[in-house]
Amino acid sequence: MPHRSVLPPRLSDLRRALLVCAASALSAGALAAGCSAESLSGDPTGGNDGPSGSSGGGARCVEEGQGCPVSFSYQLHNEKSVELRGSFAPDGWEKGIPMQLDGVAWTTTLEVPSGTTIEYKFFVDGTTWVTDPVNPNKKPDGAGGENALVTASCATTANTCQPPGPDGGPPPDADPPAGTFDWRSAVLYFVFVDRFNNGDTSNDTPVPDVEAPANYQGGDFQGVIQKLDEGYFDDLGVNALWLTVPFDNPQVAGAGADGHAYSAYHGYWPSDLTKIEEHFGSEMMLETLVDKAHGKGIKVLLDYAMNHVHSASPLVTEHPDWFWPLDYNGKYCVCGDGCDWNNDYEQKRCWFRDYLPDWNFQNEQARAYSVNNAVDWIKKTGIDGYRLDAVKHIETVWIEDLRKRVDAEVDKLTGERFYMVGETFESGNRDILAKYVAPQLLDGQFDFPLRGVLVEKVLRRTGTMYELDDFLKTNDTYYNGVMSTFIGNHDLARVIQTALDEPWGAWDNGGNSNWESPPALPGGKAPFERVAVAFAFLYTTKGVPLVYYGDEIGMAGAGDPDNRRFMQWDGITANQTWLREQLSALGKIRKDHPALWKGTRTTVSVTQDTYGYRMSDGKEEVFVALNRGDVAGGVSGLPTSAKDLLTGATVAGPTVTLAPRTAMILIVE
Secondary structure, three states: OOOOOOOOOOOOOOHHHHHHHHHHOOOOOOOOOOOHHHHHHOOOOOEEEEOHHHHOOOOOOOOOOOEEEEEEEEOOOOOOOOOEEEEOOOOOOOOOOEEEEEEEEEEEEEEEEEOEEEEEEEEEEEOOOEEEOOOOEEEEEOOOEEEEEEEOOOOOOOOOOOOOOOOOOOOOOOOOOOOOHHHOOOOOEEOOOOOOOOOOOHHOOOOOOOOHHHHHOOHHHHHHHHHHOOHHHHHHHOOEEOOOOOOOOOOEEEEEOOOOOEOOOOOOOOOEEEEOOOOOOOHHHHHHHHHHHHOOOOEEEEEEEOOEOOOOOOHHHHHHHHHHHEEOOOOOOOEEOOOOOOOOOOOOOOEEOOOOOOOOOOOOOHHHHHHHHHHHHHHHOOEEEEEOOHHHHHHHHHHHHHHHHHHHHHHHHHHHOOEEEEEEOOOOOOOHOOOOOOOEOOOOOEEEHHHHHHHHHHHOOOOOOOHHHHHHHHHHHOOOOOOOOEEEEEEEHHHHHHHOOOOOOOOOOOOOOOOOOOOOOOOHHHHHHHHHHHHHHHOOOOOOEEEOOHHHHHOOOOOOOOOHHHOOOOOOOOOHHHHHHHHHHHHHHHOOHHHHHEEEEEEEEEEOOEEEEEEEEOOOEEEEEEOEEEEEOEOOOOOOEEOOOOOOOOOOOOEEEOOOEEEEEEEEO
């Protein structure tokens, strides 16, 4: 059952979908095979009161199990017959449903119970199995190929079943837009491509006159593919990857603020937005990576740096009016030097370095070029989302324009939600993050304020768990979107440094240890246990938990670039293995118990060092107990008899005693 055996090689899925949707007169209820109801009607609410059951007044509530029409389409390629086969019937793989030729596509529509996911293939001319080339949602078929997946849904959203939010829109805990993949269920792994795995040594050329910690070190797309094939991400329970910026960078050194020379190994100095960085591989290799990930049910996000380009970019010479001048009212407008990082006006025009010209997105031509480039890469690669860099440093209209294009040209054709998560480096003011999270802007942001509180209260053990609870009482409903939660990333000292018995006090260590005396891996187990407790919290509350590569084994590291050491694959200690196994267990638990990512959190117990809460989605209750302390501590308000999903042990409540630096995840037996 070869993948794409009938279709021409590498025509993007979205462009194929465009051809099929334009050529076939599918019903307004089409939810699969790349054509959604919205893509045909042009109405995000579902348009007329057609077979999908939606009405012009918006989506209605639909109970699980109610029948929904799901349409399938296969583009004509001189076939004489096409059957739909799959799990929609007990004998659906043996006895297919004949599809009818309508213009230039074969089509059929099934009535499928709402909420039911089916697997399917097309059986062509009675001889050839073909996996739907338009539907990006697939899983291995057990025979070396893939089956396509679709989940029947009669409504575009379940939000209308809940009371509206204060502004008349969906409440903060409302379900996301329809699609077979619910982004709330994601576990995101940040693959820092150059520092992850070297799969092709032929592209390892370093940049002259740059020290090794700040130079290219060999990681590439082929290395990521190798780890996909080995099942590394599957074992961790990861179902989404964030890859560093893939675009071509100049092979030159640039001065860092610390006086050291740097290369563009990180990808944030794009010079040619139409090409792939040769150190990472080729465009075809990136497409292969995405296909491999999709074959395992793993989504892929690309980091997109839209704030600036490198001065070597031809765009700077050809269109100087597309960029802000370095001189601003007599100021040398470098962020943090002549201009202010946080001033509402200056932060949108300051250059990050004097060789990184800042886009002027008040210029409509510049904005259109940039947005078009971002949309083109979605179509070329079939990616599922963007991590958008430095959101507060660009004009918000750029995000609005991108969302409109994505809604019209991506979501409506795939039937999925293209996830856009922003980076706004702001740890104190949640309003700054929240203003970008809206249906017409971002789906979410990385929750820096939560990260700050979690690190302080759980890892550094300052203050009390009462303070964590007080913060969460408002944070749980603060953002109208799907935020990403984290404790480590590439701009912060490695999280293990904050979990030491004597933790570091500043995010960048406030010195030169990132160059002169980088920290060693902790010898004791306690720091790894504290990190595991923090991850236990992330995996059992709302939001998309992020694992920064290497944090699953507690890699050590100071500030940039020491926090970006090459991934450790050999010489893993017992403590590192233990931590990785903890994250693997957490990933499985989160997948098996949806209440942990879509439920409502209720506090059941708080002390200075312990914390207990219940996650409930109306169908299931899961209890979580955390002890940050270095001595045993009690958590009350728990079931009288429950199973600890982390250990398999039976636990008697309603009060349990947790060992130092441990967590329990409990369900009633």
